[in-house]
Amino acid sequence: MKITSDAFPHQGQIPSKYTCDGNNFSPGLEFSEVPAQAKSLVLICDDPDALAKTWVHWTVWNINPASTGIPEGSVPEGAVQGVTDFGEVGYGGPCPPGGTHRYFFKLYALDTVLKFPYQATKEDIEKEIEGHILDQAELIGTYSREK
Numbered sequence: 615m616k617i618t619s620d621a622f623p624h625q626g627q628i629p630s631k632y633t634c635d636g637n638n639f640s641p642g643l644e645f646s647e648v649p650a651q652a653k654s655l656v657l658i659c660d661d662p663d664a665l666a667k668t669w670v671h672w673t674v675w676n677i678n679p680a681s682t683g684i685p686e687g688s689v690p691e692g693a694v695q696g697v698t699d700f701g702e703v704g705y706g707g708p709c710p711p712g713g714t715h716r717y718f719f720k721l722y723a724l725d726t727v728l729k730f731p732y733q734a735t736k737e738d739i740e741k742e743i744e745g746h747i748l749d750q751a752e753l754i755g756t757y758s759r760e761k
Contacts, residue, residue, distance in 0.1 A: 615749040616646045617721040621686070628717060628755040634709035635759060639687035640672065645721060649748045652679035652723035656743060658736055661708070663715040670698050670736045671717065672705045675728045696734045703733075708757035719753040 621641035622628050630636040648655065655677035661669040673696035674689060681690050689695055689704075700706040708717055724746045730738060 615648055615721065615723055615751040617719060617751040617753045618644045618646075619719075619753060619755070620644070622755045625754050625756065628708055628757045630757075633707040633757055633759075636707075637687075638705070638707045640684065640705040640707070641755075642683065642686035643719065643721075643753070644683035645681060645751075648679050649723050651725065652748055654724050654727045655679055655681065656722040656724060656728070656739060657684070658720045658722075658739065659705075659717060660720075660736065661710070661715050661717050663710070663713070665711070667699075671700075671707065672698060673734070673736055673739055675734075675739060679723060694728075694734075696736070696739065708755075710757060710759055712759070714756050714758040717755045717757065719755070721751045721753075723748045723750070 619641050632639055632641045657674040659672040674693050677690050677693045695704050697703055698706045725748055726746045728742055
């Protein structure tokens with residue numbers, strides 16, 4: 615399985631348009647080679663370089679496995695977004711206080727559909743998908759704020 619973006623290459627700089635310094639839109643993402651037996655997809659975007667903990671920027675679950683991606687600034691029909699570490703539902707773009715941070719866009723193909731409310735957190739999702747992951751892929755982008 616693969617996850618890519620037309621906004622930035624793997625390990626490349628995320629354009630400011632997709633950050634708190636720009637429009638804070640979610641970047642367009644493309645999915646390929648999803649296992650045929652997948653019942654749903656989950657996307658988690660987080661920053662392991664945050665000071666106190668790994669900072670959650672976006673969670674989306676119950677993405678249709680036939681989906682070829684997520685268009686810029688949108689959420690797939692029928693998918694559910696969770697609460698981020700910004701305390702809000704939906705995408706919260708990179709906004710590091712200093713230095714270069716890495717942002718991991720992790721895609722999981724599951725053998726099940728998740729059943730919990732939008733208030734679910736990354737921790738809730740990770741517990742629920744344990745034992746249900748058929749395949750996974752990762753796209754990493756970087757960002758550093760200009761001072």
